[in-house]
Amino acid sequence: MPRISVVIPLYNEIDNVTPLCDALAAALAGADVEIIIVDDGSRDGSAAALDREAEARGDHFKMIHLQRNFGQTAAMQAGIDAAQGEVIVTLDADLQNDPLDILPLAERLLAENLDVVAGWRKNRQDGLLLRKIPSRIANRLIRRLTGVFLHDYGCTLKAYRASVLKGVRLYGEMHRFIPAWLSTLTYTDRIVEVPVRHHPRRAGKSKYGISRTFRVLVDLLFVKFFLGYSQRPMHFFGVIGLFSLFVGSGMLIYLFIDKFAEGAEISGRPMLIAGVLFFLAGLQFLNTGIVGEMLSRIYFEGQGKTTYVVRRAVHLDVPPEH
CATH class of the missing domain: 3.90.550.10 (Spore Coat Polysaccharide Biosynthesis Protein SpsA; Chain A)
Structure with a gap:
């Protein structure tokens, strides 16, 4: 060689x-x-x-x-x-x-x-x-x-x-x-x-x-x-999803209180549309993170890959590539 x-x-x-x-x-x-x-x-x-x-x-x-x-x-x-x-x-x-x-x-x-x-x-x-x-x-x-x-x-x-x-x-x-x-x-x-x-x-x-x-x-x-994030896609999509859910939920709770405590009209307010969009986007990002986690596991396990690589071993027969 x-x-x-x-x-x-x-x-x-x-x-x-x-x-x-x-x-x-x-x-x-x-x-x-x-x-x-x-x-x-x-x-x-x-x-x-x-x-x-x-x-x-x-x-x-x-x-x-x-x-x-x-x-x-x-x-x-x-x-x-x-x-x-x-x-x-x-x-x-x-x-x-x-x-x-x-x-x-x-x-x-x-x-x-x-x-x-x-x-x-x-x-x-x-x-x-x-x-x-x-x-x-x-x-x-x-x-x-x-x-x-x-x-x-x-x-x-x-x-x-x-x-x-x-x-x-x-x-x-x-x-x-x-x-x-x-x-x-x-x-x-x-x-x-x-x-x-x-x-x-x-x-x-x-x-x-x-x-x-x-x-x-x-x-x-x-x-x-x-x-x-290849081994932890949920950490990427999950953070964005949780933030979006938090913002959307905050907007919707505020409108809920404003509607029933103050009797305000909320049907035509831009905040309602924004709150719903943020809430749905948050759910979508979380779903994407879950799918990403599943695909990551399929990728590593399906190809026999692991999360480490051995440089060398002493008194052990360990394959170097994983």
């Missing part, structure tokens, strides 16, 4: 296939490594070019071809599932990440017994308006809401301990939030960030745009909820 697995999702990068493989071969020469490039349904000839490179360069160059374009997160998950190394390093295929940074990140993770070493594109070579500013806004929001303080969540170049990374599943556009997901399985002080090289794109077309910023914001709401 290789010590390091390098996972690279690739989509329509025909002009970068050979330069990428050349750079990987030069940077990783002599290392105990496997290189897994996942073709995410490319339509520009990248698949055939990857097969030629794999045949020419040897068994440590491994290719996975997805049946269609499933997205970067799915492609990355496919590579992670196939990886056999103790350390998994991910990076983009556009050569803006430098393969020369792969081994230093992996070596630091192993030397300092860390779980994540994240790359930080400190001197980012991208456009200011469409890439840098939206990225800074998104990174600041992610840091505040997840509690994992990284400067550059969008940098794909990261080294992970495989036993920890394989404990999470990636869906949607969640690849950028992997360190936040892993904070549910490990301490945040085992997640560090180091500056890495970043180059301008030399060939091909970027797959990123301003629209991704809005998708990040939507995904971030889900991440925040999942990190804080």
Whole structure:
């Protein structure tokens, strides 16, 4: 089994296939490594070019071809599932990440017994308006809401301990939030960030745009909820429901007293409508919390998951992943 697995999702990068493989071969020469490039349904000839490179360069160059374009997160998950190394390093295929940074990140993770070493594109070579500013806004929001303080969540170049990374599943556009997901399985002080090289794109077309910023914001709401309340959704919905019930009940009791003690007319008052709405909304939030609790238990018990992960055991045969 290789010590390091390098996972690279690739989509329509025909002009970068050979330069990428050349750079990987030069940077990783002599290392105990496997290189897994996942073709995410490319339509520009990248698949055939990857097969030629794999045949020419040897068994440590491994290719996975997805049946269609499933997205970067799915492609990355496919590579992670196939990886056999103790350390998994991910990076983009556009050569803006430098393969020369792969081994230093992996070596630091192993030397300092860390779980994540994240790359930080400190001197980012991208456009200011469409890439840098939206990225800074998104990174600041992610840091505040997840509690994992990284400067550059969008940098794909990261080294992970495989036993920890394989404990999470990636869906949607969640690849950028992997360190936040892993904070549910490990301490945040085992997640560090180091500056890495970043180059301008030399060939091909970027797959990123301003629209991704809005998708990040939507995904971030889900991440925040999942990190804080996936095992206790009633604590989230129940608090809102009880508050709404309290406000609605207060309004209705006030109107009840005003009606029968003072003889006031209440049928046309806005407070009556507001009180009923708050009361019904409170009941709905409580019901949602109950359903959420049931679904949470189905999720964990149905997949054989528990609320803990074992790092290692002494004189015991305990499976690490739960």
